[in-house]
Amino acid sequence: MEAASISTPPAHHEHHGPPEANKSSSVDAQTLGMLLFIISEIMVFGGFFTAYFFIRVVNGNPWPAEGEELPKIIAGFNTAVLLSSSLTMHWALEAAKHNNRKALKAGMLATLLLGSTFLVVQINEYVHLGFAPYDSAQASIFYGLTGLHGAHVFIGLTLLLFATIRAFRGHFSAEEHRGIEVPGIYWHFVDVMWVIVYASVYLL
Amino acid sequence: MPAQLKAPGWYRAGAFILLGLAFCTGLVTLIRSLYGYTPLIDGEAITIVSMIGVPLFFLVGLGAFDYWFYWASGKDTRPEDHASHGAHSWRDYFKVNTDHKVIGIQYVCTTFFFMFIGGLMAMMVRAELAAPGSQFVDGQDYNSLFSVHASLLIFLFIVPVFAGLANYVLPLMIGAPDMAFPRLNALSFWMLPIAGTLMSISFLMPGGAFASGWTAYAPLSTTQPLGQMCFTIGVQFAGASSIATALNFLVTIITMRAPGMSFWRMPLLVWANFATSLLVVVATPFIAASQFFVLLDRSLGFHFFDATIGAGREGNVIMYQHVFWFYSHPAVYIMMLPGFGIVSEILSVKSRKPIFGYRMMAFSLLAIVLLGFTVWAHHMFVSGMQSWIRVPMMITTAIIAVPTGIKIFSWLGTMWKGVLHLDTPMLFCLGFLTMFTLGGISGVMLAMVPFDIHVSDTYFIVAHIHYVLFGGSLFTIFAGVYYWFPKMTGRMYSQRLGKIHFWATFIFFNATFAPMHVIGIQGMPRRVADYAEQFAGWNMAISVASFLLGLSTLLFLYNMVNSWRNGPEAGSNPYRALTLEWQVSSPPPIFNFDEIPTVVGGPYEYGVPGAQHAILGGRKPEPVAVGAVASAVSDADTETEES
Numbered sequence: 001m002e003a004a005s006i007s008t009p010p011a012h013h014e015h016h017g018p019p020e021a022n023k024s025s026s027v028d029a030q031t032l033g034m035l036l037f038i039i040s041e042i043m044v045f046g047g048f049f050t051a052y053f054f055i056r057v058v059n060g061n062p063w064p065a066e067g068e069e070l071p072k073i074i075a076g077f078n079t080a081v082l083l084s085s086s087l088t089m090h091w092a093l094e095a096a097k098h099n100n101r102k103a104l105k106a107g108m109l110a111t112l113l114l115g116s117t118f119l120v121v122q123i124n125e126y127v128h129l130g131f132a133p134y135d136s137a138q139a140s141i142f143y144g145l146t147g148l149h150g151a152h153v154f155i156g157l158t159l160l161l162f163a164t165i166r167a168f169r170g171h172f173s174a175e176e177h178r179g180i181e182v183p184g185i186y187w188h189f190v191d192v193m194w195v196i197v198y199a200s201v202y203l204l
Numbered sequence: 205m206p207a208q209l210k211a212p213g214w215y216r217a218g219a220f221i222l223l224g225l226a227f228c229t230g231l232v233t234l235i236r237s238l239y240g241y242t243p244l245i246d247g248e249a250i251t252i253v254s255m256i257g258v259p260l261f262f263l264v265g266l267g268a269f270d271y272w273f274y275w276a277s278g279k280d281t282r283p284e285d286h287a288s289h290g291a292h293s294w295r296d297y298f299k300v301n302t303d304h305k306v307i308g309i310q311y312v313c314t315t316f317f318f319m320f321i322g323g324l325m326a327m328m329v330r331a332e333l334a335a336p337g338s339q340f341v342d343g344q345d346y347n348s349l350f351s352v353h354a355s356l357l358i359f360l361f362i363v364p365v366f367a368g369l370a371n372y373v374l375p376l377m378i379g380a381p382d383m384a385f386p387r388l389n390a391l392s393f394w395m396l397p398i399a400g401t402l403m404s405i406s407f408l409m410p411g412g413a414f415a416s417g418w419t420a421y422a423p424l425s426t427t428q429p430l431g432q433m434c435f436t437i438g439v440q441f442a443g444a445s446s447i448a449t450a451l452n453f454l455v456t457i458i459t460m461r462a463p464g465m466s467f468w469r470m471p472l473l474v475w476a477n478f479a480t481s482l483l484v485v486v487a488t489p490f491i492a493a494s495q496f497f498v499l500l501d502r503s504l505g506f507h508f509f510d511a512t513i514g515a516g517r518e519g520n521v522i523m524y525q526h527v528f529w530f531y532s533h534p535a536v537y538i539m540m541l542p543g544f545g546i547v548s549e550i551l552s553v554k555s556r557k558p559i560f561g562y563r564m565m566a567f568s569l570l571a572i573v574l575l576g577f578t579v580w581a582h583h584m585f586v587s588g589m590q591s592w593i594r595v596p597m598m599i600t601t602a603i604i605a606v607p608t609g610i611k612i613f614s615w616l617g618t619m620w621k622g623v624l625h626l627d628t629p630m631l632f633c634l635g636f637l638t639m640f641t642l643g644g645i646s647g648v649m650l651a652m653v654p655f656d657i658h659v660s661d662t663y664f665i666v667a668h669i670h671y672v673l674f675g676g677s678l679f680t681i682f683a684g685v686y687y688w689f690p691k692m693t694g695r696m697y698s699q700r701l702g703k704i705h706f707w708a709t710f711i712f713f714n715a716t717f718a719p720m721h722v723i724g725i726q727g728m729p730r731r732v733a734d735y736a737e738q739f740a741g742w743n744m745a746i747s748v749a750s751f752l753l754g755l756s757t758l759l760f761l762y763n764m765v766n767s768w769r770n771g772p773e774a775g776s777n778p779y780r781a782l783t784l785e786w787q788v789s790s791p792p793p794i795f796n797f798d799e800i801p802t803v804v805g806g807p808y809e810y811g812v813p814g815a816q817h818a819i820l821g822g823r824k825p826e827p828v829a830v831g832a833v834a835s836a837v838s839d840a841d842t843e844t845e846e847s
Contacts, residue, residue, distance in 0.1 A: 017284075017286065017795065018286075018381035018382065018795035018796070019381055019795065019797055019798060019799050019800050020381075020800070021380050021381050021382075021459075021460045021800065022379065022380075022460065022461065022462050022463050022800050023459060023460075024458070024459060024460060024461035024462075024463075024465065025458050025459045027458065027459060028459075029384045029385075029455050029459045029460075032454075032455050032458060032459065033384065033385060033451055033452075033455045036451045036454055036455065036485055037451060039485055039486060040447050040451070040485045040486070040488065040489045041489070043485075043486055043487070043488075043489035043490060044489040044490075044492055044493055046489070046490070046493075047489060047490045047492070047493025047494065047496075047527050047530075048493055048496075050490075050493075050523065050526060050527050050530075051493075051497060051508055051520075051523055051527070054520040054522070054523035054526070055508075055519060055520050055523070058520060058523075059518065059519075059520050061516055061517060061518070062516055065516065065517045066516060066517070133500070133504065133505070133506050133507075134504070134505040134506060134507060135517070136507060136513070136516075136517030137507045137508065137510065137513070137517055137518055137519035137520070138517060139507075140500070140501075140506040140507045140508050140519065141508075143506070144496075144497075144500065144506065144508070148496075161276075162275070162276035162278075165276065165277065165278040166275075166276075166278040168278070169278035169279070171278060171281075
């Protein structure tokens with residue numbers, strides 16, 4: 001990811017490379033790009049929450065639909081799993097900043113493990129819920145919102161997997177750790193979004 | 205395995221398409237066998253999954269992800285060799301290329317290709333409407349024609365062609381060597397032909413192409429034949445492309461401006477794309493969400509919009525329109541603001557005067573961005589939503605005309621007592637000013653609830669949107685393409701043909717769309733293949749004018765192709781413009797600048813004694829470029845004499 005933008009030409013270059021771009025902002029380009037991407041991700045969730053609002057509030061449908069029940073406790077446990085993965089993610093980043101390779105690898109592995117646990121528990125929940133997305137509009141919303149979030153967990157895990165592979169192959173240092181930091185921001189976003197989804201779908 | 209199949213390119217892409225088809229077929233069949241569904245092979249399910257999966261395989265095969273896969277595998281970082289940067293032959297335009305100039309031309313050519321397809325469909329629509337009764341298509345096919353026409357022209361032409369023009373000139377204008385994320389830029393371009401192909405091949409689907417309009421209202425769209433999925437999935441690709449490009453523009457503008465280029469020294473085209481990109485990043489995800497709902501409802505039996513499954517568990521139909529218009533109203537500004545930027549550039553250069561009210565021009569763009577999010581439900585006055593929402597929406601819609609009016613008057617102020625050069629780009633700008641003002645006025649009329657109820661779903665609406673999208677957006681696109689054609693190709697187009705093209709477009713455009721106001725108010729419904737006898741005369745006249753309008757675009761095509769091949773050398777700065785893209789050779793060197801220029805003043809100081817926009821330092825590789833620097837300096841001097 002760090003080489004995805006225009007690279008600096010070497011001092012004695014054979015071929016004619018691009019001039020070094022002026023840095024007109026103190027914000028790092030990769031970080032800014034990720035933040036903007038997260039804004040658009042929030043808006044995708046916003047679309048799904050609009051559907052939630054219309055079906056639950058405007059229609060005034062009972063939540064969940066009659067005969068459907070949501071496993072608040074298990075999902076609450078799952079929330080704790082996901083939130084703790086944010087802590088391990090932060091640990092990994094701090095380790096990278098301090099050149100502590102052992103802790104970096106351990107932190108990345110722990111994050112991957114916790115994130116995968118969350119996904120497995122979520123899929124297991126789908127299997128045992130006892131209702132399907134086509135049973136009611138509420139069920140559609142439930143599967144839509146949690147499924148959308150699950151897809152984001154999957155994307156986040158994929159990004160983290162790449163970063164983990166690179167961490168194990170000797171990349172990243174105190175000077176260059178954006179490859180950990182940027183997917184890390186995304187991972188924190190996925191966690192925060194889950195708290196909102198959990199609160200509005202399971203608790204409220 | 206032959207080497208051709210290993211290297212990124214079209215051979216590998218072809219192989220990956222086959223691989224993708226096999227994968228999607230296998231996946232669907234596997235899932236169906238696990239669930240025990242019969243029949244095991246379901247053509248429709250396989251088609252839908254393939255429409256999502258095969259394009260991704262295609263992109264991998266073409267090489268859009270090669271670097272990222274390499275990165276993810278964790279091997280040593282390769283020094284950048286710029287192998288995929290810049291075009292050395294026409295073949296390079298058909299590859300994944302990271303040069304923003306190549307991508308810009310890829311964009312413009314692709315989008316104009318789809319403009320001609322979409323335009324052809326408009327001709328077929330007008331042929332059907334030339335006389336009352338049924339001519340040569342039935343109702344469903346007619347609906348398909350105008351649906352694909354609108355979808356192609358909106359999602360594959362107007363939205364992305366602006367991204368293409370800006371891709372070419374924006375990094376040059378702000379003094380950057382390229383976009384912030386060149387590989388993402390290449391990926392977002394290559395998603396466009398995918399979206400266009402999906403929408404175009406929907407005619408081959410059983411049951412015909414999608415026929416629910418470009419708005420695809422549920423529950424109509426959730427009960428349509430398979431072709432509807434081409435729209436639903438095609439829009440996802442176009443939307444993803446749009447978001448990725450917007451993000452790229454924003455990061456480029458924020459982090460890569462040349463030294464001295466503060467926000468208040470940016471050319472207004474850069475401002476316009478900054479504003480547009482904000483809109484895209486925030487609004488476009490909503491159309492993605494709306495099409496996810498349609499996809500899930502239609503193919504997996506979800507009930508987001510199903511109001512018939514019983515009280516207490518029903519979906520909400522109006523919700524589709526809210527989610528859709530929350531994107532699609534800001535989208536009309538996505539389709540207009542970059543055009544405002546183009547017009548600001550051209551009017552100032554061609555009037556040889558500083559732009560009038562530069563800061564207000566920038567602020568009014570931002571005002572439109574903010575207000576653009578508060579007006580969406582004015583598309584829904586007759587939808588049956590809560591009626592109290594109509595009043596605030598009417599008021600905000602009337603208010604949004606104010607920043608637009610500021611721009612119109614600022615452009616008039618720019619031209620006031622200027623030395624007008626009435627060449628082709630300028631003529632299109634003037635055409636835009638008049639036509640867009642007319643479209644704006646009918647827009648304010650439509651904001652008024654009582655009038656809107658009267659003309660809802662009539663030809664008045666058709667007239668309005670074509671006055672803003674054709675008379676507005678397309679005129680600025682023509683202006684922009686003519687204006688930057690010498691920069692992109694190094695050659696000058698024929699002014700004579702260009703002017704004939706303008707006058708033909710201007711006259712036949714009005715002959716086509718102005719009468720639609722009249723028959724609209726008289727009550728002719730839109731989106732219907734047949735109409736009452738009393739409208740026969742006007743419709744025949746409209747159809748004839750529209751065919752001539754269609755023919756006039758061939759002049760443009762001929763002028764562009766012929767001038768690209770045989771046109772005279774244009775020189776680096778044929779218009780004596782001050783902005784940075786004109787200070788380098790035409791076409792610009794492969795990495796834009798040898799040394800990043802230093803900006804010392806505003807971009808529009810035409811005729812201001814001693815004013816200078818930028819200093820280009822460093823050794824120049826070619827004599828042409830040396831001349832460019834000299835003319836940049838002497839330009840400021842001649843400006844002084846001129847005024």
